[in-house]
Amino acid sequence: MGPDKEKGQAQNEKLADSICLLMMDGSDRFFRTSEPTITRSNRSTYRRKKSRINRGPKDQKRKKEKKKDQRKMALAKAKELVSSNPVVVFSKSYCPFCVTVKQLLTQLGATFKAIELDNESDGAQIQSALAEWTGQRTVPNLVLSLKALPRKEAELLKSVE
Numbered sequence: 001m002g003p004d005k006e007k008g009q010a011q012n013e014k015l016a017d018s019i020c021l022l023m024m025d026g027s028d029r030f031f032r033t034s035e036p037t038i039t040r041s042n043r044s045t046y047r048r049k050k051s052r053i054n055r056g057p058k059d060q061k062r063k064k065e066k067k068k069d070q071r072k073m074a075l076a077k078a079k080e081l082v083s084s085n086p087v088v089v090f091s092k093s094y095c096p097f098c099v100t101v102k103q104l105l106t107q108l109g110a111t112f113k114a115i116e117l118d119n120e121s122d123g124a125q126i127q128s129a130l131a132e133w134t135g136q137r138t139v140p141n142l143v144l145s146l147k148a149l150p151r152k153e154a155e156l157l158k159s160v161e
Contacts, residue, residue: 074122075129082143087112090130090141093119098140 082088087105091098093116105112117123117139131137 070122070125071129071132074125075133077122078126078129078133078143081113081115082145085113086110086145088143088145089114090117090126090143091115091139092117095139101140101142 130141
């Protein structure tokens with residue numbers, strides 16, 4: 001063994017002694033055994049506490065107002081979609097129930113507009129606004145505008161009910 005190799009091994013051993021062993025507890029978090037003050041969980045907790053301290057009541061109020069404004073805009077968008085289309089299906093592309101409802105409406109010959117909430121940039125806000133408006137947060141959320149429905153489609157939908 002050359003002097004460089006011995007020096008490298010000694011450094012590795014020294015490094016191994018100074019590096020804390022990682023252990024995993026039941027909560028799947030890694031802890032450093034020799035330095036508990038800089039553990040991963042303590043750092044994230046410290047950041048969370050620090051961020052809570054920095055957020056004052058004004059910031060929280062602004063955040064709530066911003067969410068409220070976004071929800072109002074989303075509700076206006078949803079109501080505008082419903083008023084301009086006879087049948088609107090608010091759905092998500094991966095939902096099997098949504099696919100079934102859309103297939104059923106297609107088989108009935110109804111013209112409808114499908115809004116995929118997971119593909120919309122403001123889909124979460126629209127879903128929250130729909131929950132406020134219709135009382136239903138889950139998808140598929142089928143909204144009918146009977147004023148805008150042609151007679152034939154209105155009769156078809158009434159016969160299905």
